[in-house]
Amino acid sequence: MENRIRPVPRSLLITLYCYAVLALAAGLLPPLVAAALRLPEARTPVWLASSVMAGGLALLLTRQRRPSRPLVLLLGWLLLVLATVQAFGVSDLPALAAMYALTPVLASLAGRLTGRPRKALVAAHVVAAGCWSGVALMMSAVGLVALTSDDIEYVASAYALMETFDVSLLAWLNFAATLSGIGVALTSEWGVFRYRWVAAKLAISVSILFLAFGWLHDTLETTALDAEHLAETGQSAARLGSSPALVAAGFGFAFLQLLAAVLLSLYKPGGRTRRGRRLLAERRGARSREMPVMVADVREVAREVAELTLRPAGRERLPGWEPGAHVDVVLPSGRVRQYSLHGEDPDAYRIAVLREENGRGGSAEIHRLTTGTRLTVRGPRNHFPLVEAPAYLFVAGGIGIIPFLPMIRRLDAAGAEWRLVYRGRSLDRMPFTDALVRTYGDRVTLLPSDTHARPDPAALLRDAPTGAAVYCCGPEGLIDAVASAMPAACPQGTLRVERFAARGRSTEDGADRPFEAEFARSGRVVRVPADRSLLSVIQEIDPTVDRSCEDGICGSCATRVLDGLPDHRDDILPADERKRADIIYPCVSRSRSERIVLDA
Numbered sequence: 265m266e267n268r269i270r271p272v273p274r275s276l277l278i279t280l281y282c283y284a285v286l287a288l289a290a291g292l293l294p295p296l297v298a299a300a301l302r303l304p305e306a307r308t309p310v311w312l313a314s315s316v317m318a319g320g321l322a323l324l325l326t327r328q329r330r331p332s333r334p335l336v337l338l339l340g341w342l343l344l345v346l347a348t349v350q351a352f353g354v355s356d357l358p359a360l361a362a363m364y365a366l367t368p369v370l371a372s373l374a375g376r377l378t379g380r381p382r383k384a385l386v387a388a389h390v391v392a393a394g395c396w397s398g399v400a401l402m403m404s405a406v407g408l409v410a411l412t413s414d415d416i417e418y419v420a421s422a423y424a425l426m427e428t429f430d431v432s433l434l435a436w437l438n439f440a441a442t443l444s445g446i447g448v449a450l451t452s453e454w455g456v457f458r459y460r461w462v463a464a465k466l467a468i469s470v471s472i473l474f475l476a477f478g479w480l481h482d483t484l485e486t487t488a489l490d491a492e493h494l495a496e497t498g499q500s501a502a503r504l505g506s507s508p509a510l511v512a513a514g515f516g517f518a519f520l521q522l523l524a525a526v527l528l529s530l531y532k533p534g535g536r537t538r539r540g541r542r543l544l545a546e547r548r549g550a551r552s553r554e555m556p557v558m559v560a561d562v563r564e565v566a567r568e569v570a571e572l573t574l575r576p577a578g579r580e581r582l583p584g585w586e587p588g589a590h591v592d593v594v595l596p597s598g599r600v601r602q603y604s605l606h607g608e609d610p611d612a613y614r615i616a617v618l619r620e621e622n623g624r625g626g627s628a629e630i631h632r633l634t635t636g637t638r639l640t641v642r643g644p645r646n647h648f649p650l651v652e653a654p655a656y657l658f659v660a661g662g663i664g665i666i667p668f669l670p671m672i673r674r675l676d677a678a679g680a681e682w683r684l685v686y687r688g689r690s691l692d693r694m695p696f697t698d699a700l701v702r703t704y705g706d707r708v709t710l711l712p713s714d715t716h717a718r719p720d721p722a723a724l725l726r727d728a729p730t731g732a733a734v735y736c737c738g739p740e741g742l743i744d745a746v747a748s749a750m751p752a753a754c755p756q757g758t759l760r761v762e763r764f765a766a767r768g769r770s771t772e773d774g775a776d777r778p779f780e781a782e783f784a785r786s787g788r789v790v791r792v793p794a795d796r797s798l799l800s801v802i803q804e805i806d807p808t809v810d811r812s813c814e815d816g817i818c819g820s821c822a823t824r825v826l827d828g829l830p831d832h833r834d835d836i837l838p839a840d841e842r843k844r845a846d847i848i849y850p851c852v853s854r855s856r857s858e859r860i861v862l863d864a
């Protein structure tokens with residue numbers, strides 16, 4: 265995990281400043297107003313401490329671009345503890361709302377958790393939720409016994425026991441399970457509203473909270489008092505009226521809801537919400553729609569390199585994109601080519617294209633385009649995303665600089681440690697060199713081959729900080745040289761590459777074997793012969809399946825694997841993901857197992 269906090273969004277800072285002001289106001293409320301609001305007298309010191317802590321944390325995050333993560337998390341954690349003390353130790357009910365407000369703030373500051381911290385948080389949530397369900401089951405059972413008994417002494421004891429558990433355990437377990445659940449969701453890829461099953465669990469927790477504090481707690485308290493009075497005066501349990509039934513029904517209903525939440529966790533049947541599907545599609549570039557665009561500008565940014573600005577041809581806005589993303593451009597001839605995106609204008613896609621003399625015609629066609637020409641784009645997709653790392657080394661060859669431009673801008677704004685080594689045939693053929701050197705100075709090393717000797721990839725990699733993420737994009741020779749030097753020269757680092765063209769492909773034993781493909785949605789099982797691609801078989805069943813390069817480099821044909829072992833032959837998955845068994849690019853990849861089950 266990174267030891268520095270990434271720059272926090274302004275909304276988070278505003279929340280913290282507002283919290284500091286509200287805590288100050290809650291602490292300094294005049295006694296008369298506080299009494300009217302039924303706030304406890306002892307509230308003042310804890311609210312003032314909370315105000316100072318929240319203000320200090322907000323100031324720290326404002327003044328330092330990337331403050332220490334342990335320090336920020338410690339302050340956030342203390343703030344949450346203060347709210348908990350205020351809520352339960354001082355019995356100040358507004359602090360309950362503060363606990364709910366602070367948990368998402370703390371989770372957002374923590375960022376994505378992995379390894380032990382994540383396991384600890386999940387374990388805390390499972391234990392709290394398990395205990396909560398267990399106590400709720402016990403309360404339902406005791407409530408049922410009290411409902412069916414005629415012995416008022418027995419009934420009074422049952423309600424006294426329920427009250428004890430209600431006050432001493434249930435409230436704590438409710439908060440612990442709900443807040444740890446929110447923490448798990450916000451520090452993982454799940455999110456709170458991305459999946460229906462997560463959102464449903466949150467709704468269950470909050471509805472039980474309202475049920476408990478809004479009605480059930482008071483009903484139990486009144487029933488327990490009545491039962492005690494009836495027992496003392498020797499009257500019948502029947503005089504309790506409908507209260508025992510309401511108490512038993514309330515706790516029974518709460519337990520059934522908790523049971524539903526447990527089942528949702530175990531079986532996760534809710535799938536993604538619409539928003540979740542959209543986010544996933546944007547992130548992975550899964551099935552993507554087509555957009556009509558118009559060439560708004562063409563300019564030469566280096567010798568033989570044209571930069572095109574594409575704007576929407578209709579009223580629809582262009583989908584957003586992340587550094588490393590590319591789009592498919594459908595040319596007037598019907599050719600489809602992939603180009604990395606750069607630029608800062610959210611209303612335009614900017615691509616740069618090198619004219620290849622011996623290419624297949626796509627780049628030459630692009631260089632003939634003029635402003636006003638209508639095109640179609642698909643995507644964007646991102647198979648070359650920025651990963652979290654303590655430092656970054658970018659190795660670009662020629663036009664391979666393009667995906668690094670937005671990455672570098674993002675990292676530099678975040679104060680990350682990075683370096684760029686940029687190789688090309690000659691300075692006049694290397695786009696954006698002036699801007700790079702002017703903006704980033706000696707972080708950029710230019711190595712045009714007409715004036716500089718070929719760099720030693722091993723030496724470059726040895727200079728990279730431990731654990732650095734190495735990104736390489738450019739000609740095959742450059743990528744192969746960096747990839748083969750990587751294990752010895754930078755063993756702690758990770759390498760991500762983007763290729764312009766597919767490599768030669770082969771299975772480990774060099775043979776294409778037939779296998780069976782099962783299509784989970786229709787239940788059909790089809791034999792894939794040795795001489796046909798899996799994609800061609802999928803197309804027979806679903807002619808609308810996304811595809812573009814059909815060469816394993818664009819990622820548009822990505823298909824989920826539900827069972828079986830993919831034989832990855834694409835150039836998209838990085839080295840550390842080539843054992844993945846949940847995705848396949850069927851235009852080039854096949855199956856190692858006899859049968860592969862696809863979500864298609």
Ligand code: FES
Nearest residue numbers: 812814819821851
């Ligand atoms: S169609 Fe491009 S990766 Fe399969």
